[in-house]
Amino acid sequence: MSEAASARSRLTADRAAGIAPLEPILRAWLPAQRWFAGKGRAISRLTTVSAADLLPPGSTPGLLHVLLDVDGDCYQLLLGLRPSLPPALAPALIGHAENGPYAGRAVYEALGDPRLAAMLLERLRSPGVLGPLRFDRDPATPVPAGLTPRPLSGEQTNSSLIYGDSFILKVFRRVGPGVNPDLELPRALAAAGCTRVPAPVAWYEAEPPGGEPLTLGVLQPYLRGSDDGWQLALRRLGAGEDFTAEAHALGRATAEVHSALAAALPTVGLGPEQTARLAAGMTARLAATAREVPALRPYEAGLRGAFDALAASRGTGVAAQRIHGDLHLGQTLRTLDGSWSLIDFEGEPARPLADRRRPEPAVRDIAGILRSFDYAARSHRPFAPAWADDCRAAFCEGYARTTGRDPREDPVLLRAYETDKAVYEARYESRHRPDWLHVPMAAIRRLSEPARPAHRVPPTLPAPGALSPHPHPHPKPPRRPLA
Ligand SMILES: Nc1ncnc2c1ncn2[C@@H]1O[C@H](COP(=O)(O)OP(=O)(O)O)[C@@H](O)[C@H]1O
Numbered sequence: 001m002s003e004a005a006s007a008r009s010r011l012t013a014d015r016a017a018g019i020a021p022l023e024p025i026l027r028a029w030l031p032a033q034r035w036f037a038g039k040g041r042a043i044s045r046l047t048t049v050s051a052a053d054l055l056p057p058g059s060t061p062g063l064l065h066v067l068l069d070v071d072g073d074c075y076q077l078l079l080g081l082r083p084s085l086p087p088a089l090a091p092a093l094i095g096h097a098e099n100g101p102y103a104g105r106a107v108y109e110a111l112g113d114p115r116l117a118a119m120l121l122e123r124l125r126s127p128g129v130l131g132p133l134r135f136d137r138d139p140a141t142p143v144p145a146g147l148t149p150r151p152l153s154g155e156q157t158n159s160s161l162i163y164g165d166s167f168i169l170k171v172f173r174r175v176g177p178g179v180n181p182d183l184e185l186p187r188a189l190a191a192a193g194c195t196r197v198p199a200p201v202a203w204y205e206a207e208p209p210g211g212e213p214l215t216l217g218v219l220q221p222y223l224r225g226s227d228d229g230w231q232l233a234l235r236r237l238g239a240g241e242d243f244t245a246e247a248h249a250l251g252r253a254t255a256e257v258h259s260a261l262a263a264a265l266p267t268v269g270l271g272p273e274q275t276a277r278l279a280a281g282m283t284a285r286l287a288a289t290a291r292e293v294p295a296l297r298p299y300e301a302g303l304r305g306a307f308d309a310l311a312a313s314r315g316t317g318v319a320a321q322r323i324h325g326d327l328h329l330g331q332t333l334r335t336l337d338g339s340w341s342l343i344d345f346e347g348e349p350a351r352p353l354a355d356r357r358r359p360e361p362a363v364r365d366i367a368g369i370l371r372s373f374d375y376a377a378r379s380h381r382p383f384a385p386a387w388a389d390d391c392r393a394a395f396c397e398g399y400a401r402t403t404g405r406d407p408r409e410d411p412v413l414l415r416a417y418e419t420d421k422a423v424y425e426a427r428y429e430s431r432h433r434p435d436w437l438h439v440p441m442a443a444i445r446r447l448s449e450p451a452r453p454a455h456r457v458p459p460t461l462p463a464p465g466a467l468s469p470h471p472h473p474h475p476k477p478p479r480r481p482l483a
């Protein structure tokens, strides 16, 4: 049964029938939304899973919470309802209800309406149950009333609102049964005393009777004035400036989060069979992506080499634990005091929730950041490969300084994960940003070549300040044959 179908079978859907007349306008509006996963395909089946008035029926504006099943995926919508829309809300319009209980009303994106966004915060401030929804909060962190909301602009997988520059609410769009790791992991880290991740202060879920809750939204402190690691890296690159000290510090921050997650949540050792299964999963993902992205096809056989090498490595000493799951520079924030925080623990949005909650080698996150340095260097004209190499080395050194283990000491594992990430990125870019496809494709060409003998990691790691400037900051380590 699909995630949406199992949610539908358990959720109370008293109001669902009432919103059936809105389904045609939602069907026309959904494909244009950035967070809609089914882009490029016609919607064949759209049904309402649940609908709940978050304000007393008849209020103007009205606020309707809706879960929709669209071809087996479950989406969360917050709909505003007014007899007519003031001009400022025109960009939020979805359509007009022609019949049913909302006939004659304008239906619009509630998150674009400051009045409704303020009401949503009020709901989060007062824990309790409302129809199929449960609102919860951390009693230790007060959330003041009356904070002014503004929507976060920019590309996002979900939708976020900032309240008074003090809190940020993420409204998940595609949802499924089970706690979302973006709530689960930050809560576990906060309980373990790790301050590298903003701690959830309030959240809301759908509660199917007898089933697992679906996480729908999380409110957390807004790190005002922080710099997104991606933008910061691009600015440094543009100014011809070094980024290795930041990359080193980010390596340390990532390692701290990994260590805290490993201590707080279950870890497992991977034996040869599990490692082979991991490699098989990567190979299957490659095959599926090659079917979808024609540009990948000529490299498929070469790329498979990285996964075959992983399967043959017999998994010696590989540990799996809970990880971030989609770590890249855009998921890092450098705060005003100069320290790094990690955000968005949802994992890769396209993967089923159960997969995203499974323990995996921490190197998956490391590979994500390493790929991100390559992305940054390739968005610069001319391409800046030395900048990326230096950042990659500095990040790994920072990581090793905290954990005592340099990720480059496992070249087969690291290469497999980098390859898997580049394949994921090829699919992501071809679906969402075809103009960017050339970036992962450059990595794909490189990774499809047979692996060069690995460089040995220097036994004594240089101190962060000792990282020398371009073009050759790191002594060339002696070569050793591939294990
Ligand atoms: N706690 C926070 N403090 C400051 N900015 C944040 C915070 N959380 C998220 N952001 C900003 O919001 C953007 C989107 O957040 P993210 O969790 O990545 O959402 P999505 O899953 O929709 O991509 C981030 O890139 C960052 O700029």
Ligand SMILES: O=P(O)(O)O[C@H]1O[C@H](CO)[C@@H](O[C@H]2O[C@H](CO)[C@@H](O)[C@H](O)[C@H]2O)[C@H](O)[C@H]1O
Pocket (backbone or CB within 6 Å): 155, 156, 157, 230, 326, 328, 329, 330, 331, 344, 348, 349, 368, 371, 372, 373, 375, 376, 425, 428
């Ligand atoms: O929306 P999310 O932040 O969860 O992540 C998705 O979108 C990312 C792009 O916004 C995408 O990241 C890729 O592009 C980044 C530059 O824009 C680059 O830094 C990353 O390394 C690269 O993977 C991410 O893969 C996707 O899941």
